[in-house]
Amino acid sequence: MTFINYAAKEINCKIVYYGPGLGGKTTNLQYIYNKTAPERKGKMISLATEADRTLFFDFLPLDLGSIRGFTTRFHLYTVPGQVFYDASRKLILKGVDGVIFVADSQRERMEANVESIRNLESNLHDHGFDLKEVPAALQFNKRDLPNSMPVDEMYRMLNYKREPTFEAVAPQGVGVFDTLKAVAKQILVELRKR
């Protein structure tokens, strides 16, 4: 839920990175963290297992500058992708303003991608949101891998509502900021509509 503080002149929005396990959600956040000037970011928090798998969430607060005199803050969260963490995953979606779905381009992960989108749809629904209405972007990550599936084939399987779609190689930053921008823009446009 976008939170507007007129006294502090701040807009706060929440963006959640969703997708199957080991798809690169945390890597997206790490890249953004590493490439953002210190004065524009807060501490990145990762609640991970000892094996570096996301246990609860990663969190990165970003300050994008000001719009009409209001400081615009985006709180980026990732969910744990592993199937059995569904209860935690659902909690993170609470109050979400926009979703980035990070799909794994490897052919053998396609079923996991599809299952994760269904899971996103159902968890959003439980919070009273409709994926058709929520600002969203789709990212095809790991495009550098030899077993990655053709983009048009992935698009047919995974694109939900013609949301903006980006090819990415998250560790190198390819597509990372473009995906984030696409969702941030949609959120701000929603703000204008009301």
Next chain:
Amino acid sequence: MQEVFEAEFRRLEDALKRLERDANAKVVFLIDKNGQNIAAAGETENFDATSLASLTAGNVAATDGLAKLIGEREFSVLFHEGQRDHIHISIVARRAILLVIFDERSSLGLVRLRVKRASVELKKVFDEMDARNEPEVGVTEPSPFSEITDEDIDALFSE
């Protein structure tokens, strides 16, 4: 969307200042359940407010999940005891979280007592905010965002 206007913000802040003083606390934060900071009082400069807010909201959300699993509506108070500093977390008006950090200059009993009183005040402000958000009451201030242009949005990313 949740909006806090100047006058409401001051009232929330005043209630937090009073709580911080009366409970002998180090710092007091009011956080919304989605992890956004609403207001604070006390030694805020010594704490990373943004991280605290997100972790507290995560903690409360996880505890809420636990409550539901065993058939409780919520656990309304959480307490974490450290060697030096302690954290008291409570839910206000079912939608916000009150986080109080205190040390040996105060006590759990005193904090609980003062938190109860402050919660009543805070709830009153939240209830009025809710009433204002009802469509029939109407918002008197025009939204400053209705005139955001595509250029404004692009400018955010070009810096």
